[in-house]
């Protein structure tokens with residue numbers, strides 16, 4: 001019995017390890033692809049614009065994925081995914097940082113005046129900038145030490161990630177010229193995630209799921 005439970009524990013640990021490896025590979029893939037396309041001259045004529053797009057997209061995908069972890073646990077009880085939230089969020093920040101850096105350095109040639117004009121006069125840039133700005137303190141305080149130091153305030157601060165994601169998606173929608181399917185899919189997902197955060201909805205779903213699992217266990221026992 002003891003050996004079985006150790007085996008079970010080990011297999012959970014291994015599962016998590018595998019999920020972490022997949023997360024790191026998956027999250028780094030767009031960056032590797034970008035480097036590869038750059039060195040093989042496959043970024044097209046508008047290289048800088050291609051690089052901006054190739055970093056903005058993974059930023060929003062990873063941000064939304066990091067926000068999917070808690071709802072997936074609520075809906076399916078996949079608590080094993082919990083430890084993936086932080087790396088996903090940090091990778092999202094890494095891509096957002098690259099996205100903005102490429103924009104400022106390569107697109108605007110470090111012309112801060114023009115950059116400030118852009119992020120204060122054009123809606124897509126205003127919301128993109130605020131989305132990025134919100135991410136900065138979240139990334140800085142993502143350590144265990146900050147979590148301990150900030151106590152309850154840490155949770156409150158880290159809830160702003162939803163605002164960052166909403167603004168990121170609005171920024172995406174404002175960029176989309178004719179294909180709105182993906183940005184609106186992200187918007188719908190975020191709306192679902194937010195609804196699932198409401199305590200009374202969350203507790204009802206969890207209770208229903210536990211009830212079903214119990215009924216299944218009892219039925220299996222009765223069969224045996």
Ligand code: HEM
Nearest residue numbers: 053056057059060096100103125128129131132168172175
């Ligand atoms: C100062 C902040 C930002 C600026 C100036 C900025 C600028 C841009 C620009 C110029 C584009 C390309 C537009 C085009 O040629 O079609 C773009 C696209 C995009 N940006 Fe940003 N961005 C900012 C922040 C962000 C942040 C924080 C995120 C994510 C959370 C983000 C996600 C995206 C996405 C998803 C796209 C569209 C990618 C695609 O169509 O595949 N951006 N952004």
